[in-house]
Amino acid sequence: PPGFRYVVDRISDGIEACGVVWHVEKDGEDGITTVERGLSFVRIDADGRVCYIRELGEPAFKAGLSPETFQQLLGSSSVPQAPASASASV
Numbered sequence: 001p002p003g004f005r006y007v008v009d010r011i012s013d014g015i016e017a018c019g020v021v022w023h024v025e026k027d028g029e030d031g032i033t034t035v036e037r038g039l040s041f042v043r044i045d046a047d048g049r050v051c052y053i054r055e056l057g058e059p060a061f062k063a064g065l066s067p068e069t070f071q072q073l074l075g076s077s078s079v080p081q082a083p084a085s086a087s088a089s090v
Contacts, residue, residue: 003027
């Protein structure tokens with residue numbers, strides 16, 4: 001759609017397959033906003049045609065974190081520690 005851009009951040013240089021890290025940008029009133037991030041894996045056949053694609057979008061929210069906690073962590077310079085009850089017993 002108008003105002004949206006698909007941007008390639010990184011791409012591997014494989015011969016028969018490659019991985020692509022990408023994001024989608026949108027023009028907004030406050031400037032450019034990243035709408036989505038993801039990873040694609042593409043394989044080509046002997047004739048040079050795409051024969052397999054797998055795309056994975058980054059989840060909007062990380063498992064176990066509320067959006068508020070996630071936002072606080074983004075603004076924090078410290079690394080969160082797992083609670084003692086979450087550690088595995090040997």
